[in-house]
Amino acid sequence: MLSISRLLLASALLVAGLALPAGQTAQAAQRGASGLPLPRFVSLKSSRVNMRVGPGREYQVDWMFTKRGLPLEIIQEYDNWRKVRDADGDEGWILQSLLTGKRTAIVSPWLRDESGRVPLKSAPETGATVVAVMEAGVLADVETCNQGWCEVKAGGMKGYAEQVKLWGVYPDEAVK
Numbered sequence: 634m635l636s637i638s639r640l641l642l643a644s645a646l647l648v649a650g651l652a653l654p655a656g657q658t659a660q661a662a663q664r665g666a667s668g669l670p671l672p673r674f675v676s677l678k679s680s681r682v683n684m685r686v687g688p689g690r691e692y693q694v695d696w697m698f699t700k701r702g703l704p705l706e707i708i709q710e711y712d713n714w715r716k717v718r719d720a721d722g723d724e725g726w727i728l729q730s731l732l733t734g735k736r737t738a739i740v741s742p743w744l745r746d747e748s749g750r751v752p753l754k755s756a757p758e759t760g761a762t763v764v765a766v767m768e769a770g771v772l773a774d775v776e777t778c779n780q781g782w783c784e785v786k787a788g789g790m791k792g793y794a795e796q797v798k799l800w801g802v803y804p805d806e807a808v809k
Contacts, residue, residue, distance in 0.1 A: 688714030704801030738801030757782030
């Protein structure tokens with residue numbers, strides 16, 4: 634069964650007309666106008682950000698994000714505009730200056746309606762002590778990710794969560 638992150642990545646690659654050679658990561662798939670890899674995750678720099686239907690101020694505002702730090706996936710670039718996708722799969726254009734490379738993640742947003750809970754562990758291993766339990770939909774700051782675990786901070790707590798339970802990092806991505 635594919636995770637939502639893998640499904641979103643697959644759809645991003647299909648939209649971009651890309652197919653990855655065996656063993657190549659998504660981050661090496663394509664470079665945007667900025668020279669940075671596409672697709673990639675970023676977060677919102679401000680607490681009020683307009684998402685437009687096209688890459689320019691003359692395009693209609695389709696949505697306004699009101700949560701600073703919300704992770705978004707950049708799937709296309711045009712000049713100073715970035716086409717992004719949110720955790721719900723909605724897409725639109727945001728001015729690049731309103732985005733930051735600071736990594737954040739949403740805890741299992743696909744489990745919001747199922748009372749999904751994700752343990753925050755004291756170490757990056759299955760048998761480690763649980764230091765907190767995060768609700769689906771919680772926003773977390775991502776410190777690092779390695780070998781399937783991410784060190785995150787959420788609600789004043791710090792610990793390790795399984796990478797596949799976070800939207801805002803790719804399943805096998807190393808984040809430093």
